[in-house]
Amino acid sequence: MNWTRKDLLGLKDVSAEEIQYILDNAATMKHILSQNVKKVPHLRGKSVITLFYENSTRTRMSFELAGKYLSADTANITASGSSVAKGENLLDTGRTLDVMGCDVIVMRHNCSGAPHLLSKHVNASVINAGDGMNEHPTQALLDMFTMVEKKGSLKGLKVAILGDVYHSRVARSNFYGLNTMGAEVYVASPATLLPKNVDMLGAKVCKTVEEAIEGADVVMNLRMQLERQKSGLFPSASEYAKYYGLNEDKLKLAKPDALIMHPGPVNRGVEITSGIADHERSVIDEQVTNGVAIRMALLYIFANRRNEE
């Protein structure tokens, strides 16, 4: 397809055709990852900067390796180790990177909408690596890629997403992407962690985890940040685990071949038991591998976009 989109800010306005194109490219990239020598010259002479205003190990590493496998020059900026700490505002930081000739800025920010603001003021492509509670499109893409790999297609899949939906950008991106691709999404979470009108984002709200899991093809648990307990959103990790966590008994309600997914890092014993995390149907490790493939595909698509302008 003829790729015209400058930035990947989220999946809420990305078409099925675009998502399919990304997933198809990622399949090629995954093939490269399986080779003995993983480095290919596709992005030689291109530069990718990761601009992270929030701590992250796996997402940043995943992007960095993806860039390196494609022979792009990669550099990392973290908020604390740069002029950001000296009070430089987002647009000044972004413009600086832009005029240094950066092709793709991969950005993570604690504020929803920050990549949207940056993207309007830079020529580089901006890929959202997670903004506040808004979206985490690359995570949803790797989740969808994993589901397609295992299930063949997304169409008609029943996906249960469990846990802290309120704070979850992973959940939001999955709602958009999965709905666009024809899957059905069910959610269950403590009522305090269910955002208002979430049904209007295409998520069917279930009162209990059991109801959401019933007959599911995929069960995805979200990370529960334990500090939420202090702000009064749930009483204790053990009560959370009992009512909203995933264990072997609850998993029996899902289809016998249901996949177990988690965006990581996992709080073992809270949102899922260790037995579930390491279950034969858990694809948590493959999600991580597929993350690199998806990010290779995205960097390839976006870094080359400017050749065609």
Added chain:
Amino acid sequence: MKKIIKNGLVIDPANKINEIRDIYIDGGKIVSAFDEKDAEIIDAKGLIVAPGLVDMHVHLREPGFEYKETIATGTAAAAKGGFTSVACMPNTKPVTDNAAVVTFIKDKAEKEGAVNVYPIGAITKGQKGEELAEIGELKAAGAVAISDDGRPVESAGMMRKALIYSSGFDMPVISHCEVMSLVDGGVMNEGYYSTYLGLRGIPDAAEEVMVSRDVILSEETGVPVHIAHISTKGSAEIIRQAKARGVKVTCETCPHYFSLTDAAVVGYDTNAKMNPPLRTDEDVEAIKAAIKDGTVDAIATDHAPHHIDEKQVEFDYAANGIVGLETALSLGITALVNEGVITMQELIEKLSVNPAKILNIPAGTLTEGAPADVVIFDADAKRTVNVADFASKSKNSPYDGYEVSGDVIYTIVGGEIAYKKA
């Protein structure tokens, strides 16, 4: 110089006048008819002539935040918008919580102001909600009301004491209603759009719980209270019921609460970020109904200038508020009068007569002997809002590019022309 405003449609609700007639001005006051010779004639044929508008809720930012606005630029914006009197909120630096700051503002306004400026003092020292400000001294220096606007008086006990104490000075109390534990870090209205944008939501209850509290305190103490900038259906209903049983509560809303919804935030537009936040269609309709049935007494702008560097940032970090002085009349005409919600006369009541009454200031009337504060506007003129044309130092308005009706032609303050459309 003597002036005669001729042939305009005079709408003077205080005197129940709504007819074509001439207005005579001499010595800075409205006077009875005099001979035309030696008088400057202002032809107002086809235009509306009304008492100058009164904005009971603006932020002039001086002293302390002159990079956002000054008394000179803020009052120039007021004049351009048809306002002849503005009451400025105390969240200055230093806070207007003592007589010296009130005196500074009044002196500065006297020298540089294009319109009448009435300072509002703080309810509590430093707007911290802990100790009463010197309300007697504030009044003596010229403050016309007290408010901790920008912040709520969180403690119900403190608010009750403020109401009781201020009654000894007949000082109006204006309450900014916001329960911070319910706001809980929210940056926009809680609803579909906050979920869609992944922004933290502010529930209606954050406003309504405190509106209820202040209604109860006013009822119990018998002291009037004025609720600032109501934005929700629930607030309107609480105040409607309170008024019906005789509570001395008045309230204002702002043009953005009857003309915009939280959908304006889509795209993370920081010019749609304000406090209270833009609400839903249902709230907008309820606010209009409350304007129509008199639950809402006044329309104020909450003119809140901010520098572009405070708005062109991440939504969470952006300052709250928009400038409003240069769009309020047009938005009232466009969204209320032209939509059949209220008449032009009722709009003038809410933009001039009622706020003057609530603050007990000499404005809102064209009675003989009153200060010659007059606005002359073309209600039918179509115009496109262009923030670049604003007299305000700040341009943070969500209405840039909006097509509106109504254009101010003259603003006359104390018999002198403060603004004339070029």
